[in-house]
Amino acid sequence: MKQNLIPEQRVMEEVKKAIAEGIDIDPARIKPESSLMKDLGAESLDFLDINYRLEQTFGIKMARRSVIDHIEELFGEESAIDSEGKLTGKAAEVLAIRYDGSGDQIRPGMDMDELPVMVTVTSIAEGVANLLDTLPGNCVNCRAQNWKLEEETRITCGSCGEPAAFTSGDDLIEDWLKQTQENKKIF
Numbered sequence: 001m002k003q004n005l006i007p008e009q010r011v012m013e014e015v016k017k018a019i020a021e022g023i024d025i026d027p028a029r030i031k032p033e034s035s036l037m038k039d040l041g042a043e044s045l046d047f048l049d050i051n052y053r054l055e056q057t058f059g060i061k062m063a064r065r066s067v068i069d070h071i072e073e074l075f076g077e078e079s080a081i082d083s084e085g086k087l088t089g090k091a092a093e094v095l096a097i098r099y100d101g102s103g104d105q106i107r108p109g110m111d112m113d114e115l116p117v118m119v120t121v122t123s124i125a126e127g128v129a130n131l132l133d134t135l136p137g138n139c140v141n142c143r144a145q146n147w148k149l150e151e152e153t154r155i156t157c158g159s160c161g162e163p164a165a166f167t168s169g170d171d172l173i174e175d176w177l178k179q180t181q182e183n184k185k186i187f
């Protein structure tokens with residue numbers, strides 16, 4: 001369900017903080033539209049660090065694998081990236097749906113090395129918000145419907161104290177891909 005305990009603004013602030021600490025840069029440089037790799041100089045390992053910080057902050061589990069990895073897992077090898085390392089037309093279609101507004105940079109045949117460049121501060125914040133919105137109606141431990149906010153970022157059961165159990169990032173991508181395939185029959 002859509003959670004309303006943590007405002008969007010707070011999510012964005014925490015994402016900026018995690019990025020500043022993860023890459024070790026001045027937070028003032030970070031804008032919502034900044035590409036982590038292109039504008040902020042992030043390297044692959046920094047993403048792991050940033051994800052870890054966000055997991056600790058919100059009690060969520062960020063995706064370990066990309067949408068591309070999940071497409072190949074569900075729809076077969078070379079369904080997303082062809083033998084020459086280029087994005088397939090079908091995968092481009094899926095990514096355009098997923099990254100709606102920023103999708104105009106996505107085109108079939110683009111090199112897979114270009115894909116991480118498209119990760120922006122906003123896209124990470126949206127990813128975190130989507131995970132927080134998997135908040136179940138009831139606590140899985142005591143069934144109470146009594147969510148409380150602790151330390152401004154942790155949603156916890158007000159009855160038994162158990163932290164909220166969110167869907168993991170990888171499960172959420174997989175569910176979304178299956179749903180999209182059912183609706184659009186891309187693969």
Ligand SMILES: [Zn+2]
Nearest residue numbers: 139142157160
């Ligand atoms: Zn509970």
